Structure formats: C-alpha cells, structure tokens
Amino acid sequence: MNIVKNQIDDLNVQVSLEIEAADYQEARRKKLAERRRNADIKGFRRGMAPMGLIEKFYGEQALAEAVNDVINDALTGFIKENKLRVLGEPLASEDQPDNDWKAGNNFTFKFDIAQSPQINFELGKEDKLPVYNIEVTEVAKKEMKDNMLRQVGSMQDGEIAGEEDFVIADLTNGEVTAEDVYIAVRKVEGKAHAKFVGAKSGSKLTVNINEAFTNETDRASMIKVDKDKLAGIEPKFTVKVKTVKTFVPASENQETYDRLFGEDKVHNSEEFDAAVAERLTENYKQEADYRLSKDIRDYLVKKAGVTLPESFLKRWLIKLNEEKFTAEEVERDFPSFLEDFRWQLVREYLMDKFSLKIEEKDIHEAAEAYVAYQYAMYGMGNVPQELIHDGAHRVMQDESQLRRIEENVEDQKVLAAVKGVVSTTKKKITVEKFRELK
Secondary structure (H helix, E strand, O other): OEEEEEEOOOOEEEEEEEEOHHHHHHHHHHHHHHHHHHOOOOOOOOOOOOHHHHHHHHHHHHHHHHHHHHHHHHHHHHHHHOOOOEEEEEEEOOOOOOOOOOOOOOEEEEEEEEEOOOOOOOOOOOOEEEEEEEOOOHHHHHHHHHHHHHHOOEEEEEOOOOOOOEEEEEEEOOOOEEEEEEEEHHHOOOOHHHHHOOOOOOOEEEEEHHHHOOOHHHHHHHHOOOHHHHHHOOOEEEEEEEEEEEEEOOOOOHHHHHHHHOOOOOOOHHHHHHHHHHHHHHHHHHHHHHHHHHHHHHHHHHHHOOOOOHHHHHHHHHHHOOOOOOHHHHHHHHHHHHHHHHHHHHHHHHHHHOOOOOOHHHHHHHHHHHHHHHHHHOOOOOOOHHHHHHHHHHHHHOHHHHHHHHHHHHHHHHHHHHHOOOEEEEEEEOHHHHHHOO
C-alpha cells in the first residue's frame, strides 16, 4: 500500500490511499471462508457449499468489506503516526477517482481530514472586562409593582370593552348558535376589531367570523363545531354581548403582600417599595452575571483567534445529519454551530491549562439544580429533596441531557477560573442602555 499526504493548508489534509490486491486478499479470503462455514444453501450441507458458489453469492460483498477494513486501518494508523488532531471524521474527497470493483484489482481512494487548530494564549490582569451595575430607577420599580399587582389581579365585570378586555357573548347565524363564548378583544382581527372595542352589555354586532377569527382551530372551538364543517357554515354571525370582563390589578393590602412575598414579610407601601427594589436588584444582578459570562466567552474566543476548516465542517455536518436535517437547514444554523464550536475548543484548552476536573458530585449538584429550576418554573418552590434527587437521577440517565449538564459544569468552572485571573471594571448603566448592548 502507498499513502500519499497532501497538506492543503494548516488545517486541511488530503490523503490518497493506493491499495494493491495483496493488501486485501487475505482479509477477503477469511470473509469468504466465514460465509462458507455459515452458508445454508439448498442442496448442500451447512459449510460444505463449493467456494465457487460462495464467491458468486458473496464475492462482491466480501471484497467491499475487506477493502473497507484496509482503509479504516490505514487511516487510523496514518492519523496516529502523524499525530493529527482530527475534527469530525475523514470524509471521502469530492474528487474521488473511479474504481473498477473486481477482485484482484488495485484501488485508489482519497480522503479529506480536518485538523483542530492549535490554541495557545495567556491570561492576566492586563485582560480587562466590564462588570455592569444596573441602576434601579423609580420608573423600573413602578413598572414591576404594576406587573406584580396584575399577576395577582382578578377578572371583574366591566362596562365598556377595551383592548385588553374580554366579552362573553352569544353567537348565532340562524343555523348555528354558540352561547357564552369568551372572546379576547385583542385577538379579534380585521374590521371586526373596532366593533368589539367599546362594546357594552347588550351590544349587538354583525361579524364575519372567517375574517375576524382566521385561525380555523380557534374558530371551530368558538362556535362549537368540528373543524371540517367550517366550510359549509355561513360566516356572518350576530354577536350579542352579554357581559364585559376586564382584568383588574390587585389592590395594595396585606392579603396582596402575603400572596406576593409570603406571609407577614411585607406590611405597607414603604416595605413593598423596598421589596420590589430588592427583587429588581437581584434580577439585574443575574442579567449582569449572564452578560459577564457572555462577554468573557466572546473575549476568550477572539483572543484565541480560533480558525476553523469551515468548508470541511459544513460537509461533515451535512453527512452526519443527512437523516435528520436538510443541507439548507445545516447551512442556516452553521454560523451558530461555528460560534459554539469555537467556544468548545477554547473551553477544552482552558480546562487543561487550569488543570480543571469535573467530579461526580459536580454533575449531581448541577443535575439537582436543573431539576429544582424546572419545578420552580411550574411554581413549585419547596419540593422535597427526595423528589429533587430522584429527578436528577432520571436526568442523568438521558445521554443528551447528561452531556448538556457536563458542558454547563465545564462552562462554570472555566468562567470561574478566568474571573480569578483577569481584571474587571465596574460600570454603572441604566437598564435601557444595558439591554441595548450587543
């Protein structure tokens, strides 16, 4: 066998394999012998069929398998001998030569191999990053107060329907009648929208429901018919408004304070103001921490100057995902993939540079934190530890979730190590300016 290496550039290598008959003959012979031992061919006892017949039935398959084994061994040995840091896996070159697949022939194959870039950089106090301190303003406090009071508000009878109100109405077109239908004014479309704004109890509106409610599923549900019957229904309905419902924010009182902050934690408007400011401060701190992590990632990737073999990686992703995603979908998501991949390489470099290790307890703690967060998303903040532990165990049985948790743990360890060696500068900023940052 002859192996020819063609170094395309720093990251791309093309390898030509010239395989002679002697390279695969013995492997092919063994594969045919194995098939003969197991062959169950009519007219012959198992293992006793003539080799000529075995050759006729299985010769091409045995040849392909034997040559493929030679290729795999050759590529593996070449990568090991040349100490290549391979990205993805070798791909058949696009200028692959034609081969005449007959036993005894010589074959030539070309493969493209992409290498991981060398990463080497230092970090110190001369590396400076901003830490944002987001100001809590009176406007922000008022907005959060209003939102919190709306969260524990209630639906009450109103007089005139506004943009954010609901109406309860009976709909009829002479053939179809639907009673006590809840209609959100803001979801009414087209010309009918103006008719609902300002409607009162007793108002009668003539509405083309096909134009006012274009979503067929919602429309069928509203008039209580099967979706497939909509086409045969006269769309002009009389809408008789029975009640206007408006959402009224909760009043500031002890019951409201207890619902928002827990029993007996807040007692008056001054304490309400202080509690809102504290919650805003915590929210802003979380946003600023997330921003710092993002800034560190971007800074490190830029400092590392990670260059990737993009054309190769795109081909590799298309091949890897040909059963899952189209080439167009891979193309669309490719910039995000490159961003994540660059960070992954930098993170691996820093894990080694700082001698960081992931312990089993790190994974357990991260999995439990993830499960607790999931419960909290559903408003369950005091879940027993046993449920958290069981949930974490289930999460860790899922390979994709486990890998995601491992990557998050690596992120946190690397970011913590970097924060310990770089310089940070505190910057005051308004929330509006903070949200404008790119």
